[in-house]
Amino acid sequence: MAGTSLLALIDDIATILDDVSLMTKAATKKTAGVLGDDLALNAQQVTGVKPARELPVVWAVAKGSLVNKAILVPAAVAISFFAPWLVTPLLMLGGAFLCFEGAEKLAHKFLPSQGDEQHEKELSEALKQPDVDLKALEKRKIKGAVRTDFILSAEIIAITLGVVTGESIGMQFAVLAVVAVMITVGVYGLVAGIVKLDDGGLYLSEKDSELAQRVGNGILWLAPYLMKTLSILGTIAMFLVGGGILVHGIPPVYDAIHHFASDYGGVLTKLVPVLANGLIGLLVGALLVAVITPLLRMWEARSEAS
Template sequence: MAGASLLTLLDDIATILDDVAAMSKVAARKTAGVLGDDLALNAQQVSGVASERELPVVFAVAMGSLRNKVILVPLAMLISAFIPWAITPLLMCGGLFLCYEGFEKVYHSMTHKQTHLVDDDTVVAKAQADIDDLGAYEKQKIKGAIRTDFVLSAEIIAISLGVAAHMDLMAQFLTLSVIAIVMTFGVYGLVAGIVKIDDLGLYLARRKPSGVGHKLGLTLVSAAPYLMKTLTFVGTIAMFMVGGGILTHGIHLVFEWIEHAQAVVTQINVVGGFLGLLTPSILNALFGVVAGGVVVLAIKGVSKLMPAKS
């Protein structure tokens, strides 16, 4: 009797694990787009630190990402169980924050283009200040990356929860946990590879003075700065696309309008299918730019109205 009960228990466990594996695969496919944005954003966020500190920074952000998911997984299940109506508003707040961060980044880069250094003494003083403040700069980078990761992780968890909504609580928890672990190590493993690509190129170039390895190393070293600039550009666009996408999905009228625009362009001969794939992303990004701009202008306006600190 006890043996039969044990076999039944093992069969139930195997069934649950099989369901979890199947739902994890479906959730991974549905969150693949967010994964690409997450990769671009975080590679861009951790760039700019000293070469020997790149991997420690990536590791620190990865640990912060795990902490985010330790908070988000049980929180998502609690919200889903007791206040499911709150999921969409919370996601929209996160999306608006991403749009704000993206627009603030663009605004900052545009307004600081006119800043010029006066003389060599100023250059030296600034360089010395930068050296003295490397620890604070690194902490700021890590904080910003973890903060951005929290929003993207929330979207990944929310999408995964939607896939596993029909399952019982234990299966939901296991599915979300699998997705959280796989996404974290997958993203930050790739981020570590991207930020160290120049060091890999330098190693290959020095290892052999000639040959394919040497040429490949020089190519990687030359391409690394352009790759990071590209990731900075792509990461900013990803902020608008992800944030704008969250906002448009939460505003039914805007979402319907985007779907209608997609249907219209799809009917164009030859290129209709391609344009149909691009249209939602472009419109989501444009909506994100507008939303981020409104928030930045609102914050700037409020800050001007606030009394200056003595």
């Protein structure tokens, strides 16, 4: 009997772990857009930091990220238990924010304001000064990165909660916790690798082996383009994921898009909804930027005046 009970317990545990694994896989697919942007943003946070301090800065932000998720996971489970009706509005809010953030990045890129250019110029000049307080700069970067991580982590947790909202509270907590840990380890492990990529290339380029030198020079050439590619892909994914969340939250729009896509065969049946999600995400993001940005500038001007 004891042996049978143990086997039954092991089977139950295996079943639960399998369910957690499947739902974790589904959740990570839906959070891909946020992850791409999370990776690019956090890798950019170490710009201006001394090479010897890059990994300590990444580690400090990673610890802050774990603290963020330690707050967000229980909060998400509590919302699911006490106010499950809030899950969809939170998902819609997260999707709208993704679209806004993506459109804001495009606006800063193609329509830079005088304030943006002045800020970049001041930062560049400050880094050239011999008496600049690099420790203070590093602390500000870490705080800024942790704040950014909190927003992105909240989006990831909200999207994951939407995947497991129909499951038991225990299962929800397990999936959210696994996703939180996996994302933190994966993102900041990759960030650490990316920021030290040029060091690895320099090391190989100084070797005696011709092959090592070629590989090293190739890495040094690739490193600057890698960040740009991550940023571009992250921005595109933000519109696709954010638009997809908004479309799923409005059933008539979702049904209309898929009904239209069903008229096509093959790859277009799946491609049309994806493109529609991206276009809707872009339009919503542009509208939010057009409305919110002037309000934020008015608020900042009023704060400075007072």
